[in-house]
Amino acid sequence: MANRLSITPAERVFQCPNCKETISTSAQQCRFCYIQIDRRLAEAAADLMDELNQACSEAADVSSMLSDFGVYGWLVAIVISRPTKGIRWLVRFGAIRSEDPGFVDARRHVLHVVWVSAIVYVLLILFVLASVLGWSGS
Numbered sequence: 001m002a003n004r005l006s007i008t009p010a011e012r013v014f015q016c017p018n019c020k021e022t023i024s025t026s027a028q029q030c031r032f033c034y035i036q037i038d039r040r041l042a043e044a045a046a047d048l049m050d051e052l053n054q055a056c057s058e059a060a061d062v063s064s065m066l067s068d069f070g071v072y073g074w075l076v077a078i079v080i081s082r083p084t085k086g087i088r089w090l091v092r093f094g095a096i097r098s099e100d101p102g103f104v105d106a107r108r109h110v111l112h113v114v115w116v117s118a119i120v121y122v123l124l125i126l127f128v129l130a131s132v133l134g135w136s137g138s
Helices: 039-068 074-093 101-133
Strands: 013-015 022-024
Touching: 013 039, 039 074, 039 101, 074 101
Parallel strands: none
Antiparallel strands: 013 022
16 A cells, blocks of 8 residues: 655644743643643744744845845845845834844844945945036045
């Protein structure tokens, strides 16, 4: 008889509110500290954990984009792609309040990308204005 592949949903997990160990949302009590688990709170905590994981993943994507471009594509990456993804990240995940170290690092990195991009935009605008208006350093 041939083995059949079955697709089952991934088990959802969250941090126990008492001991902070990772446990399944299907658990009725924590397997580490034996506290009773409220199913609704477990699902809400798992939703937050999923969102934090997605935010960290997308933040890593924002920072790694620069290596995907060739010699001439770096300007496109700095001026268009990275700030666009950074702003999209802030709109999507900026309202999340979490002390999760991975998320805090992801937020800091995305803010760094957005600020550096803003500075590059200002410098480019000044350069274009100087060129168009014939400003010179002397």
